Amino acid sequence: MKNIMKIYLAGPDVFLPDPLKIAEAKKKICANYGFMGIFPLDNVLDLSNLTPFESGVRIYQNNIKLMDDCDLIVANMTPFRGPSMDVGTAFELGYMAAQGKPIFAYTNDNRLYSDRVTKITSDLDENGMSIELFQMHDNLMLEGAIVTSGGVLTTNSVQLEKYYTDLTVFEKVVKIASEKLLS
Amino acid sequence: MKNIMKIYLAGPDVFLPDPLKIAEAKKKICANYGFMGIFPLDNVLDLSNLTPFESGVRIYQNNIKLMDDCDLIVANMTPFRGPSMDVGTAFELGYMAAQGKPIFAYTNDNRLYSDRVTKITSDLDENGMSIELFQMHDNLMLEGAIVTSGGVLTTNSVQLEKYYTDLTVFEKVVKIASEKLLS
Numbered sequence: 541m542k543n544i545m546k547i548y549l550a551g552p553d554v555f556l557p558d559p560l561k562i563a564e565a566k567k568k569i570c571a572n573y574g575f576m577g578i579f580p581l582d583n584v585l586d587l588s589n590l591t592p593f594e595s596g597v598r599i600y601q602n603n604i605k606l607m608d609d610c611d612l613i614v615a616n617m618t619p620f621r622g623p624s625m626d627v628g629t630a631f632e633l634g635y636m637a638a639q640g641k642p643i644f645a646y647t648n649d650n651r652l653y654s655d656r657v658t659k660i661t662s663d664l665d666e667n668g669m670s671i672e673l674f675q676m677h678d679n680l681m682l683e684g685a686i687v688t689s690g691g692v693l694t695t696n697s698v699q700l701e702k703y704y705t706d707l708t709v710f711e712k713v714v715k716i717a718s719e720k721l722l723s
Numbered sequence: 724m725k726n727i728m729k730i731y732l733a734g735p736d737v738f739l740p741d742p743l744k745i746a747e748a749k750k751k752i753c754a755n756y757g758f759m760g761i762f763p764l765d766n767v768l769d770l771s772n773l774t775p776f777e778s779g780v781r782i783y784q785n786n787i788k789l790m791d792d793c794d795l796i797v798a799n800m801t802p803f804r805g806p807s808m809d810v811g812t813a814f815e816l817g818y819m820a821a822q823g824k825p826i827f828a829y830t831n832d833n834r835l836y837s838d839r840v841t842k843i844t845s846d847l848d849e850n851g852m853s854i855e856l857f858q859m860h861d862n863l864m865l866e867g868a869i870v871t872s873g874g875v876l877t878t879n880s881v882q883l884e885k886y887y888t889d890l891t892v893f894e895k896v897v898k899i900a901s902e903k904l905l906s
Binding site for chain 2: 597624628
């Protein structure tokens with residue numbers, strides 16, 4: 541019997557007011573397509589007697605363990621506190637890429653990166669820094685990693701109230717992953 | 724004879740108006756401390772006949788090759804287009820972390836992450852998303868990776884005009900890396 545493939549569910553979802561609610565919804569979708577979803581908050585850690593900084597390091601090390609145990613990643617690349625995705629999630633894409641694991645992702649903002657950055661000219665931002673013009677949805681390291689790993693990015697245009705919770709294109713990309721990896 | 728250790732010079736420096744200028748300055752500092760600095764733009768790629776998207780993927784694959792060839796990373800974590808660091812650089816931290824390579828970093832903004840995010844309460848941002856309170860300078864995956872790898876983060880408070888170009892704490896962290904890895 542083949543072991544069920546585990547998906548690391550990366551994203552700023554952990555910062556939602558009720559992160560366990562979206563974790564359950566995502567896991568249910570994963571199960572519907574033959575995967576097991578693993579959420580960063582799945583392990584309950586004992587952080588008593590730790591400083592805030594030590595707690596952060598402990599959570600980091602736990603997330604690393606969870607990623608090592610997963611077969612692929614499905615990342616929420618919806619922009620977070622700026623034109624780009626959450627940096628913790630970007631780190632996790634890099635971590636999984638180095639392990640040669642497939643990278644799938646979705647975003648609830650389907651505009652290209654260059655259309656989201658505040659600019660003064662077509663390719664310069666307000667600080668005079670160049671804006672990437674690769675027809676990608678974020679920095680090239682991210683979409684480059686997805687394509688190179690054989691994964692897919694699904695995109696959507698979602699109203700602000702559901703910007704971090706709408707799972708339409710999450711389900712879509714999990715379905716594509718199941719077709720690519722499980723059939 | 725021991726091979727010279729190579730540092731992957733990660734950061735949004737590639738988006739500066741004259742990226743090769745800072746590349747040269749960083750490489751000189753690396754050499755002064757016994758390292759060889761490798762900059763993402765070091766390989767000249769033939770991107771003719773490629774679409775913008777294909778060019779982005781090609782640059783991604785080249786950066787991966789450069790990282791695979793480096794022994795450690797020194798990342799510029801100065802905030803970029805928002806409260807967090809550049810997402811491409813965050814990806815690269817994750818990539819090097821997965822390879823077990825030492826991660827050193829610096830930032831020209833020494834405020835804690837929680838002091839940089841626009842908030843409505845002490846731990847909620849304007850979209851109602853939780854703000855990490857780990858006394859760290861960015862998302863816990865980043866400073867967690869630095870500490871766990873045996874690396875160090877140096878910080879500074881730099882005036883806006885030199886926010887992306889001041890190399891004071893870059894030099895400081897390269898010096899620390901040389902003391903830790905070369906002695």
